[in-house]
Amino acid sequence: MSVSRRKFLRSASQLAAGAGLATVVPEPLRAGSRAVSANDTVRLGLIGCKNMGWANLTSILRHPGVSCIALCDVDRTVLHSRAADLAKMTANRLPAEPKATLYGDFRKLLDNKDIDAVIVGTPDHWHCLPTVYACEAGKDVYVEKPIANTIEECNLMVAAANRYGRVVQVGQWQRSGAHWNAALDYVRSGKLGRIRTVKTWAFMPYGKQFPPVPDGPVPAGVDYETWLGPAPQRPFNQNRFHGSFRYFWDYAGGLMTDWGVHMIDMALSGMRVTAPRSVVAVGGKFGFPDHAGETPDTMQAVYDFGEFTLLWEQSLGTARGPYDREHGVAFIGNLGTLVIDRNQWEVLPEVEGGKYLTDALPTQRKSGDDLSQHTLNFLECIKSRQKPHCSVEIGRDVAVNAQIGNIAYKLERRVFWDAQQGAFLNDPKANELTKAHYRAPWKLPKV
Ligand SMILES: NC(=O)c1ccc[n+]([C@@H]2O[C@H](COP(=O)([O-])OP(=O)(O)OC[C@H]3O[C@@H](n4cnc5c(N)ncnc54)[C@H](O)[C@@H]3O)[C@@H](O)[C@H]2O)c1
CATH class of the missing domain: 3.40.50.720 (NAD(P)-binding Rossmann-like Domain)
Incomplete structure (x- = not known):
């Protein structure tokens, strides 16, 4: 670039x-x-x-x-x-x-x-x-x-x-979280040196047991037609309903759009960027092949931001993520790495000749109720x-990043994003996956 x-x-x-x-x-x-x-x-x-x-x-x-x-x-x-x-x-x-x-x-x-x-x-x-x-x-x-x-x-x-x-x-x-904002200010201060990689991840222990169940009658009192709304028509299935709709592409995007938007949002904010040049993603239902959901339980997506890479990792059903945290963001600089999750953040300095290259900050705990x-x-x-x-706009930017990651996963190849056009570069197949197809009588609104 x-x-x-x-x-x-x-x-x-x-x-x-x-x-x-x-x-x-x-x-x-x-x-x-x-x-x-x-x-x-x-x-x-x-x-x-x-x-x-x-x-x-x-x-x-x-x-x-x-x-x-x-x-x-x-x-x-x-x-x-x-x-x-x-x-x-x-x-x-x-x-x-x-x-x-x-x-x-x-x-x-x-x-x-x-x-x-x-x-x-x-x-x-x-x-x-x-x-x-x-x-x-x-x-x-x-x-x-x-x-x-x-x-x-x-x-x-x-x-x-x-x-x-x-x-x-x-x-x-x-x-709105004080400890997130303090950590992001630290990232932007330059004290970590040149940042070459930001890791983001969610390793969630839930979702191990999710066997397929047959389609069944719509529960009493549920307006299922409206619950489906613009999504494709299909018979009622308990697995695809409250809460677990997350595992089905018609309604959501798996861990990437569930936890990914939270963590990648912090990465974008810390690095003051909005859109990658390209993304490649690999994964599958590797941990629990019989899981009834469609979205991958395992996925790594690599985002190229020109001057640094962003890595997203998801793992459903295991909790031992990077730095032994279930979820988090790690900004990896030449002088040190800042690691943060919803509870705390810390700086892990690089060491050279027995000396720290940047301050070794003690663990900074969350204070207050971010929500x-x-x-x-x-x-x-x-x-x-x-x-x-x-x-x-912030919500759009991170949702777009998450969608690009899932589109790269679905297409099983690297995709190139043109931020000015808000579209994939010369890639009709990928661009088709950016579109919403509403089921009648619902119509995509005109604004
Ligand atoms: N910010 C966070 O930390 C956080 C945490 C959990 C969930 N979420 C998000 O919240 C959203 C809901 O997730 P959830 O776990 O609460 O889902 P849920 O399935 O538990 O609840 C969704 C509710 O919406 C109702 N509903 C569906 N279609 C409707 C319609 N057309 N009109 C009125 N009601 C309708 C359902 O009947 C259900 O009661 C998701 O987008 C999820 O990503 C955010």
């Missing part, structure tokens, strides 16, 4: 990383539900209530000045049990909280003009439409990672947030109209 092209990529990425101009969200194209001022209570709706959506809601409700007035889920059992949980949680609040309105169709929830902002906690194949429609309806959005299941959807979400002037916070909550800081930042940005810590 030429020096000037490298410089362009780096400066474009610095802008996207928030080091540049765009710190305020654009003015709304048309009026939203209402402008939320400093003393207003923010009124929330939750779409997708089971696991992470609920974790986000409980986190945000611990902050003052926020209330949940609507819940939506396509599984009525989940919906009613979360409605009961919410009522219990807010029972002692003064003034008394209104009872949340319950919905099975997120479009009806979005029609509710009293709602200022929504949390989107649905599976990955259901992130794009609720986010785009929420932006159109003038609501701010906290959307889970990865922001979408295809590159095409990621770009539409960025376009919608900007066109309608909405605050969109993505659930990569490391962005809480992230949901607080979302609330603050709803009022200030500042860009949140994990803007939709």
Whole structure:
């Protein structure tokens, strides 16, 4: 790559990383539900209530000045049990909280003009439409990672947030973590010397036992047609449903888009880059060939960023990852290596002639609750109209990196990315895999 092209990529990425101009969200194209001022209570709706959506809601409700007035889920059992949980949680609040309105169709929830902002906690194949429609309806959005299941959807979400002037916070909550930010500042300080490799990984002990099960009847109370939504039609199978949808390409991208976006996001931020030149990935269902999922339990992806390499490693069903950590990021410099995970970070200096080449920092522990800081930042940005810590652009950039890795894996070869075009170089097969193909009656939104 030429020096000037490298410089362009780096400066474009610095802008996207928030080091540049765009710190305020654009003015709304048309009026939203209402402008939320400093003393207003923010009124929330939750779409997708089971696991992470609920974790986000409980986190945000611990902050003052926020209330949940609507819940939506396509599984009525989940919906009613979360409605009961919410009522219990807010029972002692003064003034008394209104009872949340319950919905099975997120479009009806979005029609509710009293709602200022929504949390989107649905599976990955259901992130794009609720986010785009929420932006159109003038609501701010906290959307889970990865922001979408295809590159095409990621770009539409960025376009919608900007066109309608909405605050969109993505659930990569490391962005609000104090120990992550301290470590990334250290990386950028130059104290590690020239960084030639960043390792990122997730070795997760779960997922060992996941035998195939026959297709079966749709559980009572589940609107399965809507759960499938834009994904291809197929009979109901318990394995492909709540939680474990992660192992199936129609809805998600395996460990790469589950944990990869969290860890690779930190690598991109530390190195102030957004897009690789090329990626090669190798893997398969090597650990558990009989696992019912489609996504690989084992994969290594190597990203070429021109001046350094980024390595992603995933292993489902084993926990002894690099540096004996289940997940993490290691910035490997000429003078030392900084290793970080969700609990702590440390610097392992290189040694020469019996001397450390850089400071040997003692272990720096995590302090505080990173998710809480992230949901607080979302609330603050709803009022200030500042860009949140994990803007939709940041969410798009890392989701694109993860998607490129999975596309290289699927094609079993090296793929070359043109960051300016946002497309693979002379590669129709790879470019086809960036596209979203929605099942009728759902349509990819036009922004
Ligand atoms: N940030 C994090 O640390 C973190 C952690 C876990 C999960 N996640 C992300 O959160 C998302 C959800 O994961 P999960 O584990 O909570 O999944 P889950 O399957 O446990 O819950 C998803 C819920 O969404 C509901 N749903 C599906 N389609 C819907 C629709 N069209 N309208 C309304 N509700 C719908 C389901 O019925 C279910 O209740 C995923 O994208 C995942 O990657 C993020």
